[in-house]
Amino acid sequence: MLTVLPMTSINSHLNYTSIRNQTMSLAAPLSAEDCCVQAMPDASPVKWHLAHTTWFFETFVLESWELEFKPYHSAFRVLFNSYYNAIGDKHPRSQRGMLSRPSLDEVMAYRANVDQRIQALLVSNIDNQALLQMIELGLHHEQQHQELMLSDIKYLLSLNPLFPSYKNISESVEPPNELRTKLPKSTKDLMWCNFDAGLVQLGRNSSENKSENTEFFFDNETPRHQVYLQAYKLASRLVTNSEYAQFIAEGGYQQAQYWLSEGWDWRKAQDRHHPLYWVKENNVWNEFTLNGLAPLNPDQPVVHISYFEADAYARWAEARLPTEAEWENAAANLPLKGHFSDSGLFHPMPDQDLYNLLSPDGLTQMFGDVWEWTQSSYAPYPGFRAKADAVGEYNGKFMVNQYVLRGGSCVTPVNHLRASYRNFFPAHACWQFSGIRLAR
Amino acid sequence: MLTVLPMTSINSHLNYTSIRNQTMSLAAPLSAEDCCVQAMPDASPVKWHLAHTTWFFETFVLESWELEFKPYHSAFRVLFNSYYNAIGDKHPRSQRGMLSRPSLDEVMAYRANVDQRIQALLVSNIDNQALLQMIELGLHHEQQHQELMLSDIKYLLSLNPLFPSYKNISESVEPPNELRTKLPKSTKDLMWCNFDAGLVQLGRNSSENKSENTEFFFDNETPRHQVYLQAYKLASRLVTNSEYAQFIAEGGYQQAQYWLSEGWDWRKAQDRHHPLYWVKENNVWNEFTLNGLAPLNPDQPVVHISYFEADAYARWAEARLPTEAEWENAAANLPLKGHFSDSGLFHPMPDQDLYNLLSPDGLTQMFGDVWEWTQSSYAPYPGFRAKADAVGEYNGKFMVNQYVLRGGSCVTPVNHLRASYRNFFPAHACWQFSGIRLAR
Amino acid sequence: MLTVLPMTSINSHLNYTSIRNQTMSLAAPLSAEDCCVQAMPDASPVKWHLAHTTWFFETFVLESWELEFKPYHSAFRVLFNSYYNAIGDKHPRSQRGMLSRPSLDEVMAYRANVDQRIQALLVSNIDNQALLQMIELGLHHEQQHQELMLSDIKYLLSLNPLFPSYKNISESVEPPNELRTKLPKSTKDLMWCNFDAGLVQLGRNSSENKSENTEFFFDNETPRHQVYLQAYKLASRLVTNSEYAQFIAEGGYQQAQYWLSEGWDWRKAQDRHHPLYWVKENNVWNEFTLNGLAPLNPDQPVVHISYFEADAYARWAEARLPTEAEWENAAANLPLKGHFSDSGLFHPMPDQDLYNLLSPDGLTQMFGDVWEWTQSSYAPYPGFRAKADAVGEYNGKFMVNQYVLRGGSCVTPVNHLRASYRNFFPAHACWQFSGIRLAR
Amino acid sequence: MLTVLPMTSINSHLNYTSIRNQTMSLAAPLSAEDCCVQAMPDASPVKWHLAHTTWFFETFVLESWELEFKPYHSAFRVLFNSYYNAIGDKHPRSQRGMLSRPSLDEVMAYRANVDQRIQALLVSNIDNQALLQMIELGLHHEQQHQELMLSDIKYLLSLNPLFPSYKNISESVEPPNELRTKLPKSTKDLMWCNFDAGLVQLGRNSSENKSENTEFFFDNETPRHQVYLQAYKLASRLVTNSEYAQFIAEGGYQQAQYWLSEGWDWRKAQDRHHPLYWVKENNVWNEFTLNGLAPLNPDQPVVHISYFEADAYARWAEARLPTEAEWENAAANLPLKGHFSDSGLFHPMPDQDLYNLLSPDGLTQMFGDVWEWTQSSYAPYPGFRAKADAVGEYNGKFMVNQYVLRGGSCVTPVNHLRASYRNFFPAHACWQFSGIRLAR
Secondary structure: OOOOOOOOHHHHHHHHHHHHHHHHHHHOOOOHHHHHOOOOOOOOOHHHHHHHHHHHHHHHHHHHHOOOOOOOOOOHHHHOOOOOHHHOOOOOHHHHHHOOOOOHHHHHHHHHHHHHHHHHHHHHOOOOHHHHHHHHHHHHHHHHHHHHHHHHHHHHHHOOOOOOOOOOOOOOOOOOHHHHOOOOOOHHHOOEEEEOOEEEEEOOOOOOOOOOOOOOOOHHHOOOEEEEEOOEEEEOOOOEHHHHHHHHHOOOOOOHHHOOHHHHHHHHHHOOOOOOOEEEEOOEEEEEEOOEEEEOOOOOEOOOOOHHHHHHHHHHOOOEOOOHHHHHHHHOOOOOOOOOHHHOOOOOOOOHHHHHOOOOOOOOOOOOOOEEEEEEEOOOOOOOOOOOOHHHHOOHHHOOOOEEEEOOOOOOOHHHOOOOOOEEEOOOOOOOOEEOOOEO | OOOOOOOOHHHHHHHHHHHHHHHHHHHOOOOHHHHHOOOOOOOOOHHHHHHHHHHHHHHHHHHHHOOOOOOOOOOHHHHOOOOOHHHOOOOOHHHHHHOOOOOHHHHHHHHHHHHHHHHHHHHHOOOOHHHHHHHHHHHHHHHHHHHHHHHHHHHHHHOOOOOOOOOOOOOOOOOOHHHHOOOOOOHHHOOEEEEOOEEEEEOOOOOOOOOOOOOOOOHHHOOOEEEEEOOEEEEOOOOEHHHHHHHHHOOOOOOHHHOOHHHHHHHHHHOOOOOOOEEEEOOEEEEEEOOEEEEOOOOOEOOOOOHHHHHHHHHHOOOEOOOHHHHHHHHOOOOOOOOOHHHOOOOOOOOHHHHHOOOOOOOOOOOOOOEEEEEEEOOOOOOOOOOOOHHHHOOHHHOOOOEEEEOOOOOOOHHHOOOOOOEEEOOOOOOOOEEOOOEO | OOOOOOOOHHHHHHHHHHHHHHHHHHHOOOOHHHHHOOOOOOOOOHHHHHHHHHHHHHHHHHHHHOOOOOOOOOOHHHHOOOOOHHHOOOOOHHHHHHOOOOOHHHHHHHHHHHHHHHHHHHHHOOOOHHHHHHHHHHHHHHHHHHHHHHHHHHHHHHOOOOOOOOOOOOOOOOOOHHHHOOOOOOHHHOOEEEEOOEEEEEOOOOOOOOOOOOOOOOHHHOOOEEEEEOOEEEEOOOOEHHHHHHHHHOOOOOOHHHOOHHHHHHHHHHOOOOOOOEEEEOOEEEEEEOOEEEEOOOOOEOOOOOHHHHHHHHHHOOOEOOOHHHHHHHHOOOOOOOOOHHHOOOOOOOOHHHHHOOOOOOOOOOOOOOEEEEEEEOOOOOOOOOOOOHHHHOOHHHOOOOEEEEOOOOOOOHHHOOOOOOEEEOOOOOOOOEEOOOEO | OOOOOOOOHHHHHHHHHHHHHHHHHHHOOOOHHHHHOOOOOOOOOHHHHHHHHHHHHHHHHHHHHOOOOOOOOOOHHHHOOOOOHHHOOOOOHHHHHHOOOOOHHHHHHHHHHHHHHHHHHHHHOOOOHHHHHHHHHHHHHHHHHHHHHHHHHHHHHHOOOOOOOOOOOOOOOOOOHHHHOOOOOOHHHOOEEEEOOEEEEEOOOOOOOOOOOOOOOOHHHOOOEEEEEOOEEEEOOOOEHHHHHHHHHOOOOOOHHHOOHHHHHHHHHHOOOOOOOEEEEOOEEEEEEOOEEEEOOOOOEOOOOOHHHHHHHHHHOOOEOOOHHHHHHHHOOOOOOOOOHHHOOOOOOOOHHHHHOOOOOOOOOOOOOOEEEEEEEOOOOOOOOOOOOHHHHOOHHHOOOOEEEEOOOOOOOHHHOOOOOOEEEOOOOOOOOEEOOOEO
């Protein structure tokens, strides 16, 4: 089911080429101008993503294993360092959009140069497990930035009054009209899946002697550990646009009682009255997508929701958000099925099961479509220790004031995701493809 | 052991008088000017605390049970509402210091009026359990504000270049000199107490039919629930000033590797190089206390530490902060012994056990002295539901981006505290009396 | 007409006592709490004004001439320095409200001590012209702070939802009802006074050998110099509340065309729709005054107007603001008559001449009532040189991004004002008693 | 001497093509990425300048005179409006850098389209004076944006750690080495030119019946009016880098006494210790130029100086800045000679006269090289009235909190400049090519 096979020198090579090319094809619809602009401090220019992911391979692979290593360009060492304080200076994050030079062409040449050197290195290091593992980490890092490229460019294009589309996306998932009417009309019609109380296992074992055929995972998924769960229920599907529109229509954004205190302050300060990217024209809701402005599809999962909004919606719906343990326990044995970036749709879709009503009491939409906010603050698993080297800065140092999201989205590559995967963002973040699954 | 006895109309009356008087005696050393100023948006003027705690009794007790209730002053309804959105308008928090009127004298008259009416109500409602419970809540609310009055006035006085003292505090806890030399010199000498893995019970049962003789607790301590803990160790005592000074001396504030990413940004933005209230003069550390500026006592627990600093210190010390479950499990059966506000010292003290070395492998300083940061984000216990009324805003709506602290401090009344008590503040907060206990 | 007589040791002594006492009597209606709070960074606590004016005499008089001078309190040297960088450190302006200590009583003791020493010094230095001149400067400085005390306390009280009054002011100036109807109804009815083109003299001569009997003036009024004026017209009276209300009613705050670009940005950022202190209740305009909230008197001069508002009003009225040269040329020979602080009204009043219609073509209200904005940026007169010492910081260093106001206000002492007096504030300032006279 | 000839349909046509082409050739060295980024809110992307200047012709010329006018693109009407509130909505200034679409190519097509239509219009309106005058205004507007393009792109490139050059500029002005030693070494050696007191005429006549052969000027240069000047002296040349470096070396940026109070606050808030674009490497001053980083030439005029710095320097040098009247009176009859943008140097140059010592008592460098700060706040000339239409927003509404600069710079086209030209910027602005001429 999962496509990330164990790393051998051969498929590492294949994966390397394929994943690096995928980044290029995501950038292909964009002009050099599109790739240069930084839309807000939390987002980065696409050009920076293209360069930074290359910097990762140059710094953590070539510099360690390439004989007679020389940096491609001494200034790139600083310009494209993201946050690895142990590596040295870095260009300030909020200034990434000022870099009209190097040009997009020069960054592409940088990519080509590093790719060629990595491939040469792979040929001569066919059995170097440490190197292969570092490349594997770099490829998962690259996939994370593929997702960020799409979120960041969507945010940039949304600021443009022309509402330009990233790409003309012809495919879509439309139910036959006769099925539409069968859809549940409100959260009251939600199906709830029951889970018993008990001790469960979460996370992954981080044995030093990784046996072959072991799937990749990040250090923040370790160690595997035991958790006691009370009995709980999960909604069988994601919250839809029509349900969320009902929350708005019933004054959800005007009543403090539904909101966390900090969430209410955020809502007021931002003057938010609806999700990011919703646009009302002639009293009809539209939604900005990577395909441009489109009428809001009532059956699609609501997306680009902050934790504050997700929590407020849940309270209004007399439910709550799941914990990450509840989510992972439910997802652990499900097939990794859903709308991922591989589909090229780049927008969440109504689940066909919803229309077919095939699985009235089973979980649907657990993977892909939208990242699902959990109520769990991002924290180390019991026994977690970050590595001492620069790569150790990868995850551990963000473990404060962030909330865990699970399940991947329509801009996540399917082979990047797994049930134990922990994504995390601050509670106010809504430019990611994040949505809501209710729990009780 | 606990001093909060079951509420009957009699001791309710006694408690009411005694706790309300305690608030007055805490304000007694202060001038009207001291009581009027708001030192920062997170802190409130003492006068505001005096009025707001009175507003609580007027709003939630008198308005509900007093026949022919009339507000003492219609404007006070808004001015002294803190955050209860359900109650109506409130004066903006950051503007509390603008209220030179009503004067301190007028607020004292307001207190006296409400006190007299509450006492009259108690006489005629000797068996009204709902009323008695609301008064009990009001008294615990009052005790929380007693603690805040002391933290807030300390912060205000610290901004004054004259370093004025709140009160001349003569008592102190000094070890015989011959014992000082026996003290452990660094964290390497810390004793660690071991706890086995297993299922434990945390929190309190919130049965509707509260039997008599039941101790008070807040809703955020409920419901009692089961948690699985891995085996862990707790440091036998708090981190001391001398240990923290060593962290500083070894460059702890200059090395990003010890810090959470957001913590490092906070440190830089605030230009922090030592704890709040530490002042270096002639190359010697002093500390601002409620007794004025004093030489730093190396054996005292370090205090006024943010979560960011506590976490960085723990990483430097090759340890971590405990979870709140680990802490409560360890504390559940310990006597409620420590330096609380009742001592009138208003500063953490070295534990005598430390000098006597009587309990080499037991936990000391678990209660009083300093609030101990846990790594646990403030979140609802499984099954927690906030009440629907205004009092339901008390705790639940703050459950985001805050971290739990346990154990009480030297400005907490002893009869306000218990092992299951959950305090919470944002990670950057350091004007509370917060310190560090390490775990592994 | 002018009450500032030439300084001899005798009347210096008298003036000293009288002006210092006047400061005390302005503070008398206020509580210690009222005197402690800083309402905004541009305003200072009354207590700070009381201490700072005393610091001025201690620093610039006692320190220079008192034998065996010792500072009253070493910390006061820093705490109550306003901006004299040459004198040494100063407490940050925005932190003045944090000083609950020293108490108001202690500041009063400081005042009494310095007053007693100054008086002793005057007895023994009966002919010391340098000392006498410095005392005279200190007294004018004191009068400036008398005015600021009233503006600052008004701003503070206005932030209080109770709308407290500074003082119960019984007097007022009311026209007989039968005269009211004769009043001009709009700016179209304004009388205009004509002035011919020509060379005029402005400012004061700063001869080193000040002859006796010379009136005091600030260095920014020097040197006297020649200016060529084109022919111009001045409105015979100030703009009234009813005229300004018409500007509002006709959309003046909604139309960018009337506003300077920076003024329009200010208006939007502040969300201003009317002058500071205007409050609409039940569709009727009220105005906050030092006597509390009162119905807006349509015949009174509009007050608490920013330069931006004054300029926008003038453009709407098809007129402009006068230059300071035009104003001074017109005022030079007029009697110093008007509602000053000496009246104890502390609010601008309709001019009786207005009702009596005695001076249909003469200028009225040129002095007192409100400071009149001119279109002149505050700049040095040709040949102006600031003195090299600390007192030289008095005026010159503020000569950028400020606009000149002329004529004094209802909170200015009459013996502080003269036709050549140059007041100055930034274009956004509106907490001063500033108003509008039109020119063409 | 002046190169702007009277507008006839013929040379209008010639000028139109030539000035519009000049804009294109200034953009030619830049990539689409360079043209897209907005470096700060006060600066605009080059692409925006290219589009906005075109919008000006489309809106104020084509829309008025073209039969069957249709907008080129409806959204461009809003996107490329700068500040003309009368025209309608405008895209927020600080968001101009977010417009990766329309692309640079699309903007170039917009330019070509409007150019072609303007030229067609000129052919058929050979005698339409109103149209010709509006085109002339548009061309001067275009030239202003040519200058801003160069200032704005310089600022952007300066933020790039690669210090890229805008263009490889080979020419330069180097004195023979033997002359260098003859140069004055400090301000003490400055020559001063004397001007007598008296009545002078300033500005331009704005007669309605513009006779033919009349040179263009902006409304803010009108009306011509009389001013009385005291006797004054002007420095014969601009302040040089070596002189300014001496100011720095002697602690000019550390001593508050030289600075305006607001200037000192600006310096501290910005942590400024030298002019923008000065970079110290290995203890040697370099300067960022449009040709990249270069060693500081001690003989060149200091450039990119804020008003605050210019004023502080003047005070340190025991001089002052000139008023605009003093400057214009001195410049009125001088030849328009200097280093303008036409030279392609884009950096101020030492004057050859300096080395030749040909004009020991005459004024040099009055035009070109650097804009010279005057102490005059930007204000309307006596009798100035802005026009009522949209073009009337051109100048008048900026007349607050700005200071006048005179003489043009090395990025100003020579045929854009004249002695009566009034440029204006806020006192903190330093990204313009602004420098210092002293007066006394």
